[in-house]
Amino acid sequence: MRIAVPNKGRLHEPTIELLERAGLHLVDGADRKLYADTVDPDVTVLFARAADIPEYVADGAAELGITGLDQQRESGTDLADLLDLQFGQCRIVLAAPEESGVESVADLAGGTVATEFPRITREFFEEEGVDVDIAEVSGATELTPHVDIADAIVDITSTGTTLRMNRLGVVAEVMSSSVRLFARPDAVGSEKVEQVRTALDSVIAASGKRYLMMNVPREKLDAVEDVIPGLGGPTVMEVAGEDSEMLAVHVVVDERDVFETIASLREEGASGILVTEIERLVE
Numbered sequence: 001m002r003i004a005v006p007n008k009g010r011l012h013e014p015t016i017e018l019l020e021r022a023g024l025h026l027v028d029g030a031d032r033k034l035y036a037d038t039v040d041p042d043v044t045v046l047f048a049r050a051a052d053i054p055e056y057v058a059d060g061a062a063e064l065g066i067t068g069l070d071q072q073r074e075s076g077t078d079l080a081d082l083l084d085l086q087f088g089q090c091r092i093v094l095a096a097p098e099e100s101g102v103e104s105v106a107d108l109a110g111g112t113v114a115t116e117f118p119r120i121t122r123e124f125f126e127e128e129g130v131d132v133d134i135a136e137v138s139g140a141t142e143l144t145p146h147v148d149i150a151d152a153i154v155d156i157t158s159t160g161t162t163l164r165m166n167r168l169g170v171v172a173e174v175m176s177s178s179v180r181l182f183a184r185p186d187a188v189g190s191e192k193v194e195q196v197r198t199a200l201d202s203v204i205a206a207s208g209k210r211y212l213m214m215n216v217p218r219e220k221l222d223a224v225e226d227v228i229p230g231l232g233g234p235t236v237m238e239v240a241g242e243d244s245e246m247l248a249v250h251v252v253v254d255e256r257d258v259f260e261t262i263a264s265l266r267e268e269g270a271s272g273i274l275v276t277e278i279e280r281l282v283e
């Protein structure tokens, strides 16, 4: 089975890191290679441009693909969106020069909109019922309204720095995007596809979670259980050796709750508290 992944650009590194964390280590995945084997003899990684990945999957070059939702929408392919991989978050927005007086989508009727995303842009304006000309560009889109090529742009923004630097204001949000695991619809449910989905999901599920281990006096167990937030009950074990009054308690908590939970646990008599990261969490 083949997974198409970004060969360069901002999505390359985080994608490779995610595959590694999921246990799908690349074997000899040197730069500039088109293919890499993985430790799973049935899984091969195919490197392609982020924008081409949806087509590769749709056309059968790969069963799975990892790329932005914006790229999949722009490709017009029919793919199953299996999993939000929770990186590459951005928004596609309609923006116009601050001094242009454009305040709504309707203000652009009869105007020209420059974009690297003609399909998404066309669909957006069709839905809005506003007629515009679309000028397709392949980069530096932010410049076009300042050189009379366009009245507005449809482009990616994440921090907003580029829009600000080019004195462009957001008129409307077109879509929000993040990187997804896509599959060809006929591959969904096959054993390998589901194994890869589960492996990647386990990394996502573990991020932002911490594993807490502690010793708790037997008579304090109820009080300690009361201060442990969420995610099902803790695992409670007898401690071997002479100290039979102590229990070992293990629990998974949200990273953001760790600080407060530790303070409460100590108040309730827990000691020897150990906090560790979790690599994967298979539900």
Ligand SMILES: Nc1ncnc2c1ncn2[C@@H]1O[C@H](COP(=O)(O)OP(=O)(O)OP(=O)(O)O)[C@@H](O)[C@H]1O
Residues within 6 Å of the ligand: 006, 008, 009, 010, 011, 049, 050, 051, 067, 068, 069, 070, 071, 088, 089, 090, 156, 157, 158, 159, 177, 178, 179
């Ligand atoms: N701030 C951002 N700018 C651009 N793309 C982003 C941003 N944040 C997330 N992305 C995602 O990354 C994708 C762009 O990937 P791409 O491989 O083109 O990266 P790149 O670093 O912009 O490379 P290139 O130099 O080829 O443009 C977008 O389609 C989107 O899904």
Ligand SMILES: O=P(O)(O)OC[C@H]1O[C@H](OP(=O)(O)OP(=O)(O)O)[C@H](O)[C@@H]1O
Residues within 6 Å of the ligand: 139, 140, 155, 156, 157, 158, 159, 160, 161, 162, 163
């Ligand atoms: O809101 P911001 O954080 O400023 O990010 C948005 C900018 O980032 C992207 O450009 P990129 O860096 O990918 O350069 P490119 O135009 O060469 O693809 C995108 O096309 C915007 O210009």
Ligand SMILES: [Mg+2]
Residues within 6 Å of the ligand: none
């Ligand atoms: Mg780019």
